[in-house]
Amino acid sequence: MTEELIIAGFGGQGVLSLGKILAYSGILQNQEVSWMPSYGPEMRGGTANVTVILSDERISSPYLKLFDTAIILNQQSMDKFESSIKPGGILIYDPNGITIHPKRKDIHIYQIDANKLSSEMGNKKVYNMVVMGGYLKVKPVVQLDNVVEGLKKSLPERYHNLIPLNVEAIQKGMDNLVTINEVSVLN
Amino acid sequence: MAELKLMKGNEALAEAAIRAGVDAYFGYPITPQTEIIEYLMMEQPEKRTGMVVLQAESEVAAINMVYGAAGTGKRVFTSSSSPGISLKQEGISYMAGAEIPAVVVNVVRGGPGLGTIQPSQADYFQSVKGGGHGDYKLYVLAPASVQEMADFVEDAFDIAFKYMAPVLILSDGLIGQMMEKVYLKEQKPRWTDEEIYKMHNDWATFGRKNGRERNIITSLDLKSEKMEKRVHRLYKKYAQMEEEDLRYETIQCEDAEYIIVAYGSSARIAQKTVDLARAKGIKVGLLRPITLFPFPKKQLMELTKQVKGILSVELNTGQMVEDVRLAVEHKVPVEHFGRTGGIIHTPEEILEALQQKLIKG
Numbered sequence: 001m002t003e004e005l006i007i008a009g010f011g012g013q014g015v016l017s018l019g020k021i022l023a024y025s026g027i028l029q030n031q032e033v034s035w036m037p038s039y040g041p042e043m044r045g046g047t048a049n050v051t052v053i054l055s056d057e058r059i060s061s062p063y064l065k066l067f068d069t070a071i072i073l074n075q076q077s078m079d080k081f082e083s084s085i086k087p088g089g090i091l092i093y094d095p096n097g098i099t100i101h102p103k104r105k106d107i108h109i110y111q112i113d114a115n116k117l118s119s120e121m122g123n124k125k126v127y128n129m130v131v132m133g134g135y136l137k138v139k140p141v142v143q144l145d146n147v148v149e150g151l152k153k154s155l156p157e158r159y160h161n162l163i164p165l166n167v168e169a170i171q172k173g174m175d176n177l178v179t180i181n182e183v184s185v186l187n
Numbered sequence: 188m189a190e191l192k193l194m195k196g197n198e199a200l201a202e203a204a205i206r207a208g209v210d211a212y213f214g215y216p217i218t219p220q221t222e223i224i225e226y227l228m229m230e231q232p233e234k235r236t237g238m239v240v241l242q243a244e245s246e247v248a249a250i251n252m253v254y255g256a257a258g259t260g261k262r263v264f265t266s267s268s269s270p271g272i273s274l275k276q277e278g279i280s281y282m283a284g285a286e287i288p289a290v291v292v293n294v295v296r297g298g299p300g301l302g303t304i305q306p307s308q309a310d311y312f313q314s315v316k317g318g319g320h321g322d323y324k325l326y327v328l329a330p331a332s333v334q335e336m337a338d339f340v341e342d343a344f345d346i347a348f349k350y351m352a353p354v355l356i357l358s359d360g361l362i363g364q365m366m367e368k369v370y371l372k373e374q375k376p377r378w379t380d381e382e383i384y385k386m387h388n389d390w391a392t393f394g395r396k397n398g399r400e401r402n403i404i405t406s407l408d409l410k411s412e413k414m415e416k417r418v419h420r421l422y423k424k425y426a427q428m429e430e431e432d433l434r435y436e437t438i439q440c441e442d443a444e445y446i447i448v449a450y451g452s453s454a455r456i457a458q459k460t461v462d463l464a465r466a467k468g469i470k471v472g473l474l475r476p477i478t479l480f481p482f483p484k485k486q487l488m489e490l491t492k493q494v495k496g497i498l499s500v501e502l503n504t505g506q507m508v509e510d511v512r513l514a515v516e517h518k519v520p521v522e523h524f525g526r527t528g529g530i531i532h533t534p535e536e537i538l539e540a541l542q543q544k545l546i547k548g
Contacts, residue, residue, distance in 0.1 A: 020366065024193050027368050033193070035366035039219060039304070060458035062365050065533035153193070 001031075001056050003141045004064055007131075008049035008081055009073025009094075014128030017154065018071075019050035021132070024150035025142035026054040034062040047076050054141050071135055073114075075099060088183060092134055102180075109181040110138060117172050126169035133173020144170065189370040196336040197222035197294060197363040199371070200266075200356070203337035205232040207344065208375040210261035211239040213252035218304040219360035220268040220294035236377055246271040250278030250291075257282070257289040258404045260387030262344050262378070266292035268360075269310050270301055272318075279353055280319025283421070284406025286390075288347035290340070291325075292356045294363040297529035305529025306360030306452055311506035314357050315480045322418045324425050325355045326432070327479040329450040333367035335477075341372075346432060350424045351390070357479060359502065361452035361531065425480075434477035435486060439465070443472030445545055446490055447537070448511050449500040450476045453525070457500050459534035464541070471541065479507070484514040491518040496545035500537055501525040520545060 005022075009015045016037055023033040036051045051067075053059050070081045072093040078100065085091055087106045095101075096115040112134035118127040132147070142150075147170065151163050194202065201223045204212065214224045224242060232238035239256075243249035249265045256263040267275060272293045282289055295310045297303035314327050326346050330336045336358060343354040378386075383393065392402050408414040439461055440446065449457040454475040464471035474490065476483050487497070496519055499508035508523035515521060524540035526532040 020193070023366060027191065027193055033366075033368055035193070036361065037364060039360070039364050059367075060462065061456040061460075061534050062367075063361065063452075063456055063531050063533065064459075065535050 001054070001141070003052075003054045003069065003139065004067050005052045005054075005069045005071070006049060006064075006067045006081055006084070007052065007071040007073075008047070008077030011046045011048040013048075013073050014125070015048045015073065016050050018128040018132055019052045021147065021150045021154050022052050022054070022142065024153045025146040028146040028149050029142060031055060032057065032059050034059045036062040047074070049077065049081075069135070069139055071131060073131070078102065090138055092131070092138070092177075094131070105181065106183060107181070108138070108183060109179075110134065111178040111180055112173055112176065113178075114173065117176055118169065121165070121169060121172065123165060126166055129166045129169035130173040130176075133170035133175075134177040135173075136170065137174040137177045189372055192369055192371060193366050194333060194369050195222055195364055195366050196330070196333045196358060198226045199333045199337040199369045200292065200340055200358075201226040202230070202371055203340045204264060205230065205236060205238055206372055206374050207341040208236060208262070208377040209238055209264060209340070209344070210377055211241070211256050211263045212265065213241050213243050213249040213256070213263070214265050215243050215246050215249050215267065215271060217268045217271045219296055219306070219363050220266050220271075220292070222363070223266045223292065223294075236374070238377065246274035247278070250275040253289050253291075254278050254282055254285075254287060257287045258285075258391065259393045260383040260391030262290075262348075264290035264292065264340075264344075266294065268294045268296045269298050269307070272310065272313070276313075276319035279325070280317075280321050280323060281406045282353045283319070283323035283325070284321060284417070285404050286351040286421070287353065287404065288344070288351050289353045290343040290347055290356065291353060292358065295357065295359040297527065303529035304360065306364075306502060306531055307527065307529060308359055308451060308453060308502035308525070309504075309506070309527060310357065311479065311501065311503060314355055315482070315510070323421055324480050325353060326350065326428055326481075327355045327357050328434075329357045329477060329479050330362055331451050331454045331475065331477075332362070333365065333369045336362060337369050337371060346428075349432075350428065352421075352424060357451065359452050361455075429481040432478065433481040433483060435483040436475045436477060437486075438473040438475070440472035440474060440490065442470055443490075443493070444470040444495050445472070445541060446494050446497045447471060447473050447500050447541070448476070448487070448497060448507065449473065450479060450507070452531070453500045453502055456532060456534055457537055460537040460541070463534055463538050469542075469546070476507075482510050482514065484510075487511060487514040488516070488518070491515050494519055496520045496522065498537075498541050498545060499523045500532070502531065503527050
């Protein structure tokens with residue numbers, strides 16, 4: 001198994017930490033992992049993205065042109081990365097603020113309204129965990145109990161009381177993923 | 188037992204330095220290297236091992252603090268990124284001349300000038316062809332993973348003390364900023380004063396005991412005959428490094444018809460190019476120099492017996508390619524491919540370049 005994933009959105013949406021929790025979860029089930037951020041003059045409101053690779057084998061390039069899955073959380077990232085998904089790959093996006101929806105017919109497309117769902121939960125900070133739920137629903141690359149352990153490793157101890165809320169957010173994401181387009185081959 | 192963690196390359200290097208029992212770090216922040224000093228400040232190793240961590244007022248101050256502290260026989264290092272490493276060159280040249288063991292880390296960003304904060308390998312010439320003034324070389328280690336960022340700290344100190352010379356770890360923004368899993372070694376104790384006395388009493392300046400002659404650390408020799416001798420002594424060490432401490436890795440070279448030569452982040456990216464090429468039936472192998480000086484010259488020459496061409500892949504406009512050409516003495520075509528200015532080449536781009544420059548050409 002090798003999963004080559006890009007997560008892209010606004011700074012402040014939890015893009016980098018979502019990637020980090022996934023990477024930690026991968027380690028806990030003995031996978032090789034890499035996490036390569038687009039570092040730079042990014043800030044809250046600017047764009048941020050991270051390439052995460054989970055694999056059973058030694059990872060070669062941590063930097064990629066094409067991805068198995070893209071999780072896209074704003075329009076700029078949609079414009080940039082829709083064409084970077086391998087045929088038969090997966091695009092998961094938050095429709096909030098998206099004015100030009102994806103057009104490709106050769107990939108699986110799903111929507112996760114994580115903005116609305118996290119608002120309903122009363123804590124917008126779990127936004128990225130709702131997204132995580134949506135992703136794990138279509139690509140269960142890591143097990144939920146490893147994600148919980150991954151959360152423990154990634155979050156400072158003073159926030160560990162928020163882990164049940166995060167798990168609830170993941171569940172909410174899993175339950176609310178909307179299918180937009182499916183193709184016959186799942187890459 | 189080794190501890191498994193998910194860390195950035197910069198953080199792994201910093202933690203490995205603490206665990207290796209390093210005595211001091213002097214540095215100054217600059218992207219994409221800042222996590223090294225940030226991690227050391229947060230971790231407060233003075234409480235763990237007594238290691239000193241100090242933010243100097245400038246890069247120039249930091250390298251001279253290293254020069255001074257390393258002169259006492261302690262294990263000391265500094266880190267920076269390209270523009271800051273340029274500022275340190277005077278101190279590095281002095282340490283090479285005075286034969287002082289120390290470790291310098293360069294997490295390279297795009298240049299020239301202030302350039303960009305994105306990854307680059309444009310400091311190859313600076314690293315292996317001197318950098319500072321005078322007849323000297325640095326032993327240069329080029330990590331290609333977070334694990335190597337951690338492992339190379341201790342390796343670099345071993346080499347520095349084996350040869351009494353400054354050693355450079357040449358990383359870049361990609362390896363420094365990415366996270367991978369890393370196995371961290373157990374904490375080792377710092378050298379005690381007694382151990383340092385035993386090992387380094389013949390050269391270090393930690394105060395005279397038992398009426399020995401005073402040790403003098405200097406790179407200055409106004410008598411040219413003596414200075415020439417000193418330079419020849421340095422070059423004898425460099426020859427010994429080439430004999431004993433060359434490091435490289437070959438991947439799928441056994442049956443290769445084309446070879447990519449790449450180090451650090453480019454080697455990681457080119458590894459995927461090898462897979463892409465082989466899936467298309469093109470027999471490509473990768474030679475990764477782990478040390479840039481010493482350089483795997485003989486190994487490259489050996490490969491000319493079987494390969495049709497060599498592509499040097501670097502995040503610059505063509506620097507290491509000159510050393511590759513020198514090594515193979517025009518026996519096979521050698522071409523260069525690389526993006527620069529902070530752009531990172533993709534595995535696909537490298538394959539396309541290989542096909543255009545070596546196969547179709």
